[in-house]
Amino acid sequence: MTTVDAPDRLPDHRKLGMTDDEYQGVINILGREPLAAELAMYSVMWSEHCSYKSSRTHLGRFKSDQPWVVVGPGENAGVVDLGDGWLAALRIESHNHPSFVEPYQGAATGVGGILRDIFTMGARPIALWNALRFGPLDEPRNRYLFEGVVSGIAGYGNAVGVPTLGGEVEFADRFSKNPLVNVMALGILKRDQLVLSAASGVGNVAILLGAATGRDGIGGASILASAAFEEGDEEKRPNVQVGDPFEEKKLIEACLELFDRNLVVAIQDLGAAGISCATSEVAGSGGLGMDVDLDRVHLRESDMNPGEILMSESQERMLAVVTPENEAEVLAVAERWEIDASTIGTITTGPELVVYSGGEIVGDVPAASLADDAPRYDRPAERPDYLDEAWASEPHVLQSLDAAEVLRVLLDDPAIGDRTWISRQYDHMLFLNTVIEPGHDASLLRIKGTKKALAISTDGDSLRTYLDPRRGSARIVFESALNVAVTGATPYALVDNLNFGNPEVPGVMWQFIESVEGIAWACEALDVPVVGGNVSFYNQTDGVDIYPSPVVGMLGFCEPMPEQPPRLDRAEEGMTIWLVGQDAQGDFAASAYDRIINGALGGRPCDVDAETARRVVEAATTLAYETPVLHDISIGGLAVALAEVAIKSGVGFEIEGVSGPDLFDETPLRFIAVTYGDELPTNAPHREIGVVGGDALDFGDAGAIDVAEAANIWRNALPRRME
């Protein structure tokens, strides 16, 4: 940062995070200088977080044109068709900077926000997932952040009554001052319950439902989420919202009743930019206007000024558009569920959004301009120099390694060890849908009363994406596809959360564009539509950008669900172990072996081809209907995958014909299958590598370790660091 002006001497628009050119753009739209409340609205709505101004140019690369897509990107959540009138809604969001400033509330309100995106569509939220990044756990502050974020997710998700079905976590130095907290939610609904956000009907009224509006979270979107961080920014705590899961629970039930009884025309949740965003979006997207009276907003503090009311990011609020005839009934539903409600606006022919306070006009702007006229930047991109050095190096692997020794170290790694320390804090069973719980490649949920089931996996691989954003990003899509496939599901739709550094840095912009290309290409290879996404830029602290961290959430769908879906704990003495998919190709760039054993990060991740991806994923989906154990091979390679099955099943393995290096190779698109018999019914490449039996993980010439010892190390990887 080169600006040295003291904040109190900056012009108002700069204090609100707006550039001089953007300010001029507002003047051009209005034909005059904006009023204070108007400036507040534009500053938030045109922030990076709300407007996607640096990324929008590139997001058109994602395709969502499959016939089963009901609602693609742009609405609050993506929606896909599951047949027989059933739909699924999914969405992913980040809450990175708030979680660094205040980990418990930052994470909690991230959960609250993503749930509102789901029930805004008319869907009942049925499950949550998350993807987390922290600095190394040997630093006390990172432990504090990790513990706080997990508690926040648990505290909010458990109390609001939506189960958290899993997620993924990585630890690396560049996240110490910029942790990542991404949350994903899934909802289900019947087709006739679907509600969209565009208002219709001049004369309809806008009712604000839920919590009172207070001073919390003012400028969260523009100040916290759309700028890089510097030392001392923990003091931005007042910009973090505070969550109340009890209020949200009542709001969910009230809204679902409104939808069931067809009482609303349109609805929008209040998230970033609060009332400014919600009112302008429902009016603008319907091609209409709205008169809003701020005096009628129920407030927590009586002396708030119009700009504060418009920008407040107080949680647990929704804006419903209803016909005048239904207004009284909507207010009665709110009363029954014990939530506050106030009619704050009326739909007009527009196109202006006119805001009144104390009987005076404090804002009068074209409603659609707040969203549609936001600046768009095609920022310069340039391949960063670090890749030359990285690609020129080759990870060193000992040909004569002792697999037991390596495994002892790997199983103790917090990104590999047992995650029960986390998942035990989350209610992951509510609603009685959980067929496969956290701790497997994907979680699997049945839809009661049908033979349908949904599988979800969230995946990211920050170090591999750093070493090759395009290949790394394609590979996380394939990994998530294989993760849902081993439960019997077919990859069906994807949402992405693109966490990157400062987009004004050309190297970061290059990483971003390459990553988008990788995700888009891999999704096309599998015919998976991208139904929604989120971009989180400015993950930069003290001038250091995070590792580029795209995260994907894959929804898999199966009907009928396998009667006994594969699990990691179903290996039994006498079963045969198969390796299915690609052969090891010497893929050690960003591998656990290189990171943990060598303490290094270099090389170039191997490429993947579309035909292999399709074939291996299809093979897994098919095998899931008749195989007791299927397990994707990812972090730590074949050895770690085998260890996880052996530990969970409580039985040993005898492996033959796999070299030491091949045990830890992380070549993608392969999985293990464990089953009785001497044939595996698949067309995909496969070979027998051993049998189940004994008390040890016996890798033949490469070494052996007792399952009990491996289990002890693996189970204690997180607890020994956290307790």
Add this chain to the structure above:
Amino acid sequence: MTIAVVVFPGTNCEHDIVHALELAGADTEMVWHRDTDLRGADGIVLPGGFAHGDYLRTGAIARFSPIMDDVVTLATEGTPTIGICNGFQILCEAGLLPGGLVANRDLKFICEPVHIRVESTDSVLTRAAEVGQVLRIPLNSYEGNYVADNIQRIEAEGDVILRYSGSGGEVDDGTNPNGSTNSIAGITNAARNVAGFMPHPERASEAILGSTDGMVLIESFLASAELARA
């Protein structure tokens, strides 16, 4: 025969317990906390969740909900009444059961299947089970740690019906997930018609969910409601 399932704002296990009760053949009716009449239900369930957000103290506000007058009246008259998890906490706050529940020993929420050993079949919740029987049922709570002033009397009078244990029925510190006094997982009142317990039997009601061990408790409760009605 109808089982009333009481729903407070913040309750979240009502649909799940209804699912399990209906699997066992019961008719159910959800009753909102602001109602004042259980309409002579044959059995009452206070399900799990976070009634009134668990604000102030778990169950402390729920006991003042309007429906609680009729819950206390019917329970006192002998109607089979069970409280699961948050429902157990509410029964304690309402004075229908002794003691109370405080934060888990390690100050963390615990969601995992645990083993519980049946200590007595003299309750509406355990009449169809066998003493010593070990059930595997999920626990899901932050305040699951049972405490009471008069623990000796509770033990002496046989009010403890369920205890956390190992898979073989062994009871010790290592098999106590949350620090609960004497590993107590569930208790009954002197009249034996009110029972409260922390684990969620509805979460162990179908093989596809991993266990059907909860059904013996649900069937005990329904059999008790049938008997009380007769």
